[in-house]
Amino acid sequence: xxxxxxxGKVLFEGTANExxxxxxxxxxxxxxxxxxxxxxxxxxxxxxSNE
Numbered sequence: 001x002x003x004x005x006x007x008g009k010v011l012f013e014g015t016a017n018e019x020x021x022x023x024x025x026x027x028x029x030x031x032x033x034x035x036x037x038x039x040x041x042x043x044x045x046x047x048x049s050n051e
Contacts, residue, residue, distance in 0.1 A: 001045040006038070015041060 004019040005011040014024040019042045020031050027034055034040040 003043055003045050005041045005043060014047065 001013055002016045002019050003010050004014075004022055011026070012019055014022070019041070021032055023031055025042060027038065027040075029038065031040075035042070
């Protein structure tokens with residue numbers, strides 16, 4: 001499981017793919033722009049193995 005964060009606040013949890021899909025639904029920029037300039041990140045959920 002992964003988390004979609006913005007400025008450290010959890011917005012969504014799911015697979016990495018689901019997080020990127022949700023990111024596209026909530027903001028108009030590319031995922032690259034959102035991650036680099038708008039404070040978004042997709043990270044593994046703490047305490048879980050994502051293998």
